[in-house]
Amino acid sequence: MEKIALPQKIEFIEGASASHKQVIIEPCYPGYGATIGNALRRVLLSSLPGAAAIGVKIKGADHEFMTLPHVKEDVLELILNLKKLRLKVFSDEVVKLELDARGEKEVKAADIKKNSLVEVANPNLVLGHITDMAGSLSMEISVAQGAGYITVESRESAKNEIGYIEMDSIFSPVLSVGVNIENVRVGKMTNWDKLILDLTTDGTITPEAAFQEAVDILINQFNALVEKTDKEEAAEIKKTAKAEIEPATEAAVEDKKSKKRGRPKKHE
Numbered sequence: 001m002e003k004i005a006l007p008q009k010i011e012f013i014e015g016a017s018a019s020h021k022q023v024i025i026e027p028c029y030p031g032y033g034a035t036i037g038n039a040l041r042r043v044l045l046s047s048l049p050g051a052a053a054i055g056v057k058i059k060g061a062d063h064e065f066m067t068l069p070h071v072k073e074d075v076l077e078l079i080l081n082l083k084k085l086r087l088k089v090f091s092d093e094v095v096k097l098e099l100d101a102r103g104e105k106e107v108k109a110a111d112i113k114k115n116s117l118v119e120v121a122n123p124n125l126v127l128g129h130i131t132d133m134a135g136s137l138s139m140e141i142s143v144a145q146g147a148g149y150i151t152v153e154s155r156e157s158a159k160n161e162i163g164y165i166e167m168d169s170i171f172s173p174v175l176s177v178g179v180n181i182e183n184v185r186v187g188k189m190t191n192w193d194k195l196i197l198d199l200t201t202d203g204t205i206t207p208e209a210a211f212q213e214a215v216d217i218l219i220n221q222f223n224a225l226v227e228k229t230d231k232e233e234a235a236e237i238k239k240t241a242k243a244e245i246e247p248a249t250e251a252a253v254e255d256k257k258s259k260k261r262g263r264p265k266k267h268e
Contacts (some may be wrong), residue, residue, distance in 0.1 A: 005027075007025050007027065007028050007036075007195075008027065009024075010023065012211075015198075015200070019202065019203045019207065020200045020201075021207040021208070022196055022197065023197040023199055024196050025194075026193070026194040027184050027193065028192065028194070029193070030189075031193070033194065033195040037181065037195045037197065038179065040197065040215070040218070041179050043214040043218060044177045044211070045174055045177055046147075046149075047147055047214070048147065048173055049145060049146070049147045049173075049213075050145070050173040051118075051145050051171060051204070052083070052087065052143065052144070052146065053085050053141050053167055053169065054094065054144050054146075054169050055141075055164055055165060056079065056082055056139055056140065056141050056142065056164075056165050056167065057139065057140040057142075057164045058165070059136075059137075059138035060138075061163065061165070062162070063075070063165065064076045064165050068137070069135065070132040070135025071128055071129070071130055071131065071137055072130075072131050073128045073129065078127065078128050078137075079165065081125070081126065081127045082127065082167065083167060084125055085109060085120065085143075086120070086121035086122045086173075087118055088121065088204045089143055089144060090119075094142050094143070094144045095115060095118055095144070096141070096143075097113065097115055098139075099112045099113065099127070099137070099138065099139045099140075100113070100136070100137075101137045102136045103130065103136075104133050107127045107129065108124060108125060108126055108127060109122060109123045109125040109127060110123035110124065111127075112141070121202060121203040142164075144169075146169060148171060148172060149168070149169070150169050152166045152168055173201050173202050173210065174200070174201050174210055175201060176200045177199055178196075178198035178199075179196075181193050181194065182194040182196065197211070
């Protein structure tokens with residue numbers, strides 16, 4: 001049987017920014033461009049670890065369906081803007097960030113008070129607008145590490161402070177992954193695949209690092225299947241060996257009993 005050839009070349013091509021690159025993998029065995037590309041795309045979009053806001057406490061707001069004096073956006077709009085925050089969190093615990101803006105101004109992520117445990121990757125993100133010099137916007141933003149997309153309903157319920165508003169969170173550091181497959185020539189064959197991944201991250205991770213993490217996740221998943229098969233084979237071999245030994249042992253014991261029964265008694 002003909003072996004399925006492995007890709008021989010991988011290349012990262014610069015994109016419009018440092019967080020955007022094309023990953024070219026070639027040549028892939030016919031049909032394997034889609035097989036490898038779709039697997040990588042699913043993992044890149046759903047399984048890489050990242051960080052996001054998970055809740056917020058806004059001064060003057062008890063729930064998300066409120067408005068604040070001298071603030072252009074309502075609370076719901078402020079929450080939607082907070083979901084766009086791109087972060088690096090250097091703690092396994094929930095970290096609370098403080099924002100206290102006053103006076104007429106455009107409130108940006110850069111206005112969040114500096115914290116040694118958190119790095120904001122998009123400081124120019126507009127969070128809201130204060131429309132009067134008498135206005136203010138004070139928030140306590142809870143951020144944490146995670147993976148994928150987690151809704152408020154699926155998060156473990158905990159007793160929160162009054163006024164704390166929980167948020168759905170998008171932790172994935174990958175913004176988009178495009179998969180394109182072109183034909184490439186290998187010898188006389190022209191139906192081999194050239195896989196092109198168009199990869200864009202949020203700036204908290206490089207495209208190269210994101211790609212490598214996705215590959216590692218897939219390798220670990222398949223290695224688990226291999227290890228399981230090996231363990232099953234070892235258990236089967238052990239079971240077979242035990243089955244072969246037991247009859248032989250039983251026969252030896254039976255033979256020993258027979259000899260004892262046939263031995264003449266000693267006369268005193």
